[in-house]
Amino acid sequence: MARRITFMKAINEGLDMAMEKDERVILLGEDIAGGAKVDHLAKQNEDAWGGVFGVTKGLMPKYGRERVIDTPISEMGYMGASVGAAATGLRPVPELMFNDFIGFCLDTILAQGSKMRYMFGGKAKIPMTIRTCHGAGASAAAQHSGSYYGILASIPGIKVVVPSNPYDAKGLLIAAIEDDNVVVFSEDKTLYGLKDEVPEEYYKVEIGKAKIKREGTDLTIVTIGKMLYVALEVAERLAKDGIEAEVIDLITVAPWDQETVINSVKKTGRLIIIDEANPHNNTATDIASVVGDQAFDYLDGPIKKVCAPNTPVPFATNLEQLYLPNADRVIETAAELIDDLKK
Amino acid sequence: MARRITFMKAINEGLDMAMEKDERVILLGEDIAGGAKVDHLAKQNEDAWGGVFGVTKGLMPKYGRERVIDTPISEMGYMGASVGAAATGLRPVPELMFNDFIGFCLDTILAQGSKMRYMFGGKAKIPMTIRTCHGAGASAAAQHSGSYYGILASIPGIKVVVPSNPYDAKGLLIAAIEDDNVVVFSEDKTLYGLKDEVPEEYYKVEIGKAKIKREGTDLTIVTIGKMLYVALEVAERLAKDGIEAEVIDLITVAPWDQETVINSVKKTGRLIIIDEANPHNNTATDIASVVGDQAFDYLDGPIKKVCAPNTPVPFATNLEQLYLPNADRVIETAAELIDDLKK
Amino acid sequence: MEKLSKERAEWIYKKMNDIRNFEDEVHQIFSTGSIPGFVHLYAGEEAIATGVCAHLTDKDYITSTHRGHGHCIAKGCDLDKMMAEIYGKETGLCKGKGGSMHIADIDKGMLGANGMVGGGFPIAIGAALRNKYLKTDDVAVCFFGDGAANEGTFHESINMASIWKLPVVFVNENNSYGETTPQKYASGSKRIADRASAYGIPGETIDGKDLMAVYEAAGKAIDRARKGEGPTLIECITYRNYGHFEGDEQKYKAKEGQEKDLADRDSIPEFREYAVAEKLLSAEKADQIEQTSVEDIEHAIKFAEESPIPKPESLYENVFVD
């Protein structure tokens, strides 16, 4: 298992294998192939972009425009069409180019896709995977850098996953597409270039199961998406002071893995959650609230969160870096928890 | 101050006085007057509905159709138009008939109204008050009964208020309209008939300030909107067992009053938050997470939340009642906190 | 398109009566308080749902609106279960969890009433996309109101249906009002069918009170869709007998003139007269259908009333497919 591919390629491969396996899987989105009806591209069976970041590159040439469908700029339309197609037997995988565009099409998730099965008394099945991307760090400014998986995770009836690495990305995406529910698959756009080992086969990573990425006894750090790397750096630094942090990659934010988190906190007695979302009503608050209820007796100190500030994402590079949670902030926070740790 | 009027009338009066005082205040929404261009109504200068619940009744006859504007069924259009009108000097008060329609127009709040000032480096001012309604209990089923103020409260750059009674409703609405920021004013539709004393004058209730509705030393119960009445019932019942609950009406969910809540918890050592929203990533989790961080040392037991379950709102009356947080559930939860309390 | 057969005419007459009786009864019952929530009645618009669905099989899909009972009945949903749903009973089409605004039966191709105005457009084109992708000749029909034509979903969905030549028919029920707001106030275009050209598809305005006019226009459009020739927009001029929802005082309705004339028309006797004259229906058969329909609705009410309310644990069920 020595093959190393990028996060982006892993996602591409997940889509490819899911499409290969099940003809009912179709993709829809803006420029996910690109160049629809352009003669010279059609002649060469070429896609123009394969998505704005190139994630779906090559899929149209392989599966054709019937299965890799470029849409007009009509998010409510094609996201809702995906709900309709899913309700009637296909397994659509629409791409919402940036999660920031959710304001154009939230109804299809909030009022339709997530509620249909319930409202219809169990008759409907909406096997739909929404791919989107989130995250600051690409100088994309306030309207293209938000992290809104937490808003989506508050909606009953859908699942939301946030992979942190190529291996999970491929396996989770396949699991999402095989899932009979609406699953939001949120990619951190700044991770696309990240390389790691990824098996060539078709495999699934379980939705709803967190992973312990580093074991430790003194402090639990729960992370979402790329915040994992902040935590791993922090754990390294803390280890030098003899403090062993347990790092948990949450992976699924709805429904998140309460058991793994609570067991860890029971062991360590201390918890920091790192979430790039704005600080209110996000997954970090949800975790904190559950731990503060169910593991209260095991806690040795306050429950800490490190999140983005309560501001939009600024454009200037220096401000954007300041906006993002980083290792220094987490270390400072850890210091509040662990007396004998030097600042 | 003996005059008692309904919650609905108090809102109507708040709008009326705000319009009277400032000509820049205009209202927009679907059927907020009703019967636009209907000859026989025009002749009598009559509105047809005054909003689906009658909240804006009589305002069109008084202020005319230039200021009380019936819109087509185009939520993104008129909510966005309100942002544009606010950015250019008016003080629009659009009505989103049900907060469940947020999926049709979230962009105007998420990406435009809430971010403009920041993105424009402080140049823009968006003095806009969005009236909407939330809440289960009216048999309006899954798409007309949600409580989404928590989703909105997660967005940086806006304020969100949830009044529980006529007095606050009038004063808060006036404060919201005078506020130079985007304020969401979310009305519980099942409270419209509730009567209480309301002064006839123009007055403001401070946004961001919670109110202690009952003092107590044993347990803090924080509530949002009509959950106040659940808490007051609980407090009565607990009092019979000699337990004194302090009941806090949060009133504003963004930015919520950390000081009042934390001071109360420091006194009582126990906290229950009642929030009708679905349980994940809501205001209850936010409060729990802040208290679990900042008042940890004062806590005598786990932090408890009583929320709606993680399901859509069901239609059948018996299920809907089960869906709503109620006094029995809160009492059971309180019993977990206070050992000597009989179940 | 097939000429109207006797069998179809009987089917149509039964459905029209079922819808009318169903709605008239719900109107009555609502006033007694036995039915909770928001209820939007279809009475007066029967010719549309019936004239359109006469061309559909269970394999064709429809999306409906908040005013969905008529579409449900015309699409073949069980009357007993429908009534039970509106009562919020366990035996309801949706186990009592949907109610009037979310009544649905996917097995019958009925993709749901929809509490969101304009919510049906994208779902309908999604079903049509599925039909096309699977190379079936099934179609999708999207029913929508005049008010819904001003939602962005109208625009996005019809445009996509056009560029992808989807087998879908957009059936507009123009009953002059969206709640209290006249279509003539809310629409920049005089006719909703005028908007079809903005998407390069055919559009026409027809008399929605005339069953045969609907039957023929819908037949043509559905045939076109089945043949892969793309979508059509049909605007049906109609009127609702009751208020926007139960409880509406209807102050905005005109008590005279053109509007009153439209209000006074009744497509059920109009169709009966036509069908009897054309020998598609005997007077006896028509009487008998009327009678059966009354009985069927009575049965549905009895069924609904006697049915149990949902079990408490069902609150937590059907959120996810396990």
Next chain:
Amino acid sequence: MEKLSKERAEWIYKKMNDIRNFEDEVHQIFSTGSIPGFVHLYAGEEAIATGVCAHLTDKDYITSTHRGHGHCIAKGCDLDKMMAEIYGKETGLCKGKGGSMHIADIDKGMLGANGMVGGGFPIAIGAALRNKYLKTDDVAVCFFGDGAANEGTFHESINMASIWKLPVVFVNENNSYGETTPQKYASGSKRIADRASAYGIPGETIDGKDLMAVYEAAGKAIDRARKGEGPTLIECITYRNYGHFEGDEQKYKAKEGQEKDLADRDSIPEFREYAVAEKLLSAEKADQIEQTSVEDIEHAIKFAEESPIPKPESLYENVFVD
């Protein structure tokens, strides 16, 4: 509408050159890595922003798009501060917090570039509503792309502008593509102006590379709006010189035929030739304007480069009005 004066012609020629030089320079600088983020250049479309804004004062409003530099310049925003904004500097129009996609200057009536395709429509009609409500004769202009015409906001906003007769002009910049997607694929209607009739407003398609065509069509429409006669939709056929954003390989562009002809046209020398022939501009004046423009952009770059980055505490500022 006024005939084009010498003064206006000089203004126009300066703005066209400013836009071109600004964008060409940003293109260069972007390739060196000094400018971060997503940058969408307006080069090639100068005639539109300039021809339209020539009729506007600081009191009129415009809404722009992700491709907003041209609109900004034509609306009179400061070049130094614009460039500083794109660099993310403290001296920028938005203090470095907006960047290319959110560049704005409300004092100049420029209500912002917008990262949301279709985001400008409702904002523009809101500004127009304000203009009408306050009984001013100010107008609002909404610039939007061919791709944006498929968003629901297009539909909702133009319909409302029509029924309320708002003083707003919808200026479509049809550059054949929304990102890589041809307009001819994405739109059910052949022409975007064809959609105007769906809202009962006038619509026309013009040569968007021809400054005078834009100037005249916009002049008429803006006059109409000022007089309270309602909105107009103008579709301007144009082409962008660069990719969708910086970094785009542009594989989808046709290298021959009609598209190539359009790409090869340049409205700046075309206008110069026209204006000199019509004696609106002397050749010397034109040369001088070209020279000044180059210097002004150089100055802007120097200003931007020498400006400080934002202070850390500004991260937390301007979220709310205190």
